[in-house]
Amino acid sequence: MLVSAKDMLTKARAGGYAVGQFNINNLEWTKAVLLTAQECNSPVILGVSEGAGKYMCGYKTVVGMVKGMIDELGITVPVALHLDHGSYEGAYKVIEAGFSSVMFDGSHYAIDENIEKTKEIIAAARAKGMSIEAEVGAIGGEEDGVVGSGEVADPAECKMIADLGVDMLAAGIGNIHGKYPENWAGLNFDVLAKVQEVTNGMPLVLHGGTGIPEDMIKKAISLGVSKINVNTECQLSFAAAVREYIEAGKDQQGKGFDPRKLLAPGFEAIKATVKEKMELFGSVGKA
Numbered sequence: 001m002l003v004s005a006k007d008m009l010t011k012a013r014a015g016g017y018a019v020g021q022f023n024i025n026n027l028e029w030t031k032a033v034l035l036t037a038q039e040c041n042s043p044v045i046l047g048v049s050e051g052a053g054k055y056m057c058g059y060k061t062v063v064g065m066v067k068g069m070i071d072e073l074g075i076t077v078p079v080a081l082h083l084d085h086g087s088y089e090g091a092y093k094v095i096e097a098g099f100s101s102v103m104f105d106g107s108h109y110a111i112d113e114n115i116e117k118t119k120e121i122i123a124a125a126r127a128k129g130m131s132i133e134a135e136v137g138a139i140g141g142e143e144d145g146v147v148g149s150g151e152v153a154d155p156a157e158c159k160m161i162a163d164l165g166v167d168m169l170a171a172g173i174g175n176i177h178g179k180y181p182e183n184w185a186g187l188n189f190d191v192l193a194k195v196q197e198v199t200n201g202m203p204l205v206l207h208g209g210t211g212i213p214e215d216m217i218k219k220a221i222s223l224g225v226s227k228i229n230v231n232t233e234c235q236l237s238f239a240a241a242v243r244e245y246i247e248a249g250k251d252q253q254g255k256g257f258d259p260r261k262l263l264a265p266g267f268e269a270i271k272a273t274v275k276e277k278m279e280l281f282g283s284v285g286k287a
């Protein structure tokens with residue numbers, strides 16, 4: 001069954017760990033993340049960007065695929081299906097399509113407009129029992145066409161958005177989508193601590209989970225981060241494993257060209273990455 005992310009994040013906040021959001025791209029990705037969550041007895045959030053939603057033939061298709069897999073694979077751990085960096089229109093689409101959680105990313109609007117639009121999305125999502133994530137400041141880099149300046153969040157603005165009644169808040173603290181550059185300054189823990197203080201312990205979201213050193217991840221969790229998003233790292237492990245298979249000529253041996261064989265190493269590589277992250281975030285055994 002799909003669930004809202006609210007309960008799993010409240011428990012994570014209280015228990016001092018974080019739940020991973022793993023972005024999905026296709027059937028292999030979804031199956032790999034769901035099976036790993038079940039094997040690790042961990043709650044999990046499946047992230048769907050607007051680009052990935054389009055690629056997978058629309059949000060209704062995604063809902064059908066995820067619900068079908070939960071049923072057919074016997075997945076019993078809590079699973080939230082969440083729109084990642086949703087636009088105003090995209091948020092309404094997933095509310096209609098049957099997602100269980102939504103991020104409305106109004107960070108590129110002026111704060112007054114971000115507040116007004118977030119308020120509206122909260123009302124519409126609440127009517128369906130969904131959880132809501134909002135964003136203040138901006139995550140740097142680019143993800144699926146969403147480009148962010150990397151602006152560090154203003155804690156006063158974070159409080160205004162949190163007070164609207166969102167369930168989780170993404171505050172820009174120097175984090176970036178994709179690989180981190182050599183000269184990256186690191187996460188801004190002073191701002192993170194301030195945001196947690198003014199939002200009264202609200203579960204905070206760390207985007208750009210790929211490539212953040214383990215000690216920074218642990219410190220972020222200790223300062224209130226309860227959800228960590230990972231996308232690029234699964235893509236990199238998938239690509240490396242499939243490349244190795246092809247470079248070894250395995251696609252030319254026997255029926256090695258069968259897509260179920262060709263994509264299997266990538267599938268196993270995603271599983272290994274997801275397991276590693278669940279262990280690091282501390283969500284193993286917390287379902």
Ligand code: 13P
Pocket residue numbers: 023047084085143176177178179206207208209210229230231232233
């Ligand atoms: P990465 O691709 O850097 O892991 O970021 C994922 C993310 O934040 C999704 O919103």
